Amino acid sequence: MPIIINLDVIMAKRKVSSGELAEKVGITQANLSILKTGKAKAIRFSTLESICRVLNCQPGDIIEFKEN
Amino acid sequence: MDKNNRSIILSLFLCYLFLVILAILTVAAPFIVTWYVTYFGRPEALILVALVAFYSCFIPAVVALILLVKLLKNIQLDKIFIKDNSRFISHISVCCFIVAVICFASGFFYMPFFMVFIAAWFMGIILRVIKNVFVAANEIKDENELTI
Numbered sequence: 001m002p003i004i005i006n007l008d009v010i011m012a013k014r015k016v017s018s019g020e021l022a023e024k025v026g027i028t029q030a031n032l033s034i035l036k037t038g039k040a041k042a043i044r045f046s047t048l049e050s051i052c053r054v055l056n057c058q059p060g061d062i063i064e065f066k067e068n
Numbered sequence: 069m070d071k072n073n074r075s076i077i078l079s080l081f082l083c084y085l086f087l088v089i090l091a092i093l094t095v096a097a098p099f100i101v102t103w104y105v106t107y108f109g110r111p112e113a114l115i116l117v118a119l120v121a122f123y124s125c126f127i128p129a130v131v132a133l134i135l136l137v138k139l140l141k142n143i144q145l146d147k148i149f150i151k152d153n154s155r156f157i158s159h160i161s162v163c164c165f166i167v168a169v170i171c172f173a174s175g176f177f178y179m180p181f182f183m184v185f186i187a188a189w190f191m192g193i194i195l196r197v198i199k200n201v202f203v204a205a206n207e208i209k210d211e212n213e214l215t216i
Contacts, residue, residue, distance in 0.1 A: 018190045041214040 004064040007036050010055050025050040083137050090129060097122050100193040114178055121181060128163035135160050149205040157199040165194030198216045 011021060018068055022032045024049075027047060034040050093100070099117045104110065135156045142153055168188035175182035 018125050027216060034214060035216045039214060040216045041211045047216050 002066050004066050005038050007062050010057050014055050024054045080140050083133055087133050117177040124169045124170045128166040132160045132163035138207035149209045154202040161192045164188050
């Protein structure tokens with residue numbers, strides 16, 4: 001899929017662990033792992049909003065479009 | 069025990085019951101067919117045709133019943149829209165088509181087999197449609213589960 005999830009990069013920059021992010025966003029670690037590994041088929045606006053709020057970033061920082 | 073679970077147990081019981089009936093019929097078929105032909109004065113050639121048709125249909129029927137039991141057990145475990153179930157339904161429909169073909173061929177020797185052919189073929193088509201619904205539902209479920 002040409003949509004790349006850069007969640008790992010932002011988390012490392014903000015020094016936030018997976019467990020901490022999952023707890024603050026209100027999703028399970030398993031779902032966060034699905035998101036990080038790019039296995040997710042869709043992301044809810046509410047989840048994206050929470051992630052952006054917790055990591056203090058823009059949606060474009062997390063999601064990127066790259067042509068194959 | 070909720071109503072749905074009781075219904076599944078009843079369906080499982082009916083499947084097992086039919087398996088037992090099939091097992092009894094396998095042994096009793098020659099006697100039943102011979103009695104039918106003698107009692108109703110049908111041509112004796114019908115004995116062979118009916119027995120060949122019955123024993124040919126026996127294997128797909130047992131396979132279909134076993135698959136039905138597997139399907140019901142998955143449903144009992146709340147595994148409904150999974151790939152396995154779509155595959156089971158698809159195979160059951162193939163079993164119906166096999167029975168339909170056997171009955172179609174037998175129909176040329178004994179007309180009432182054509183009615184079984186129509187019923188089996190129709191059942192096969194219905195199951196194929198249900199299988200298509202299951203495949204689509206499986207895709208929707210996957211997408212829903214992978215929406216974070």
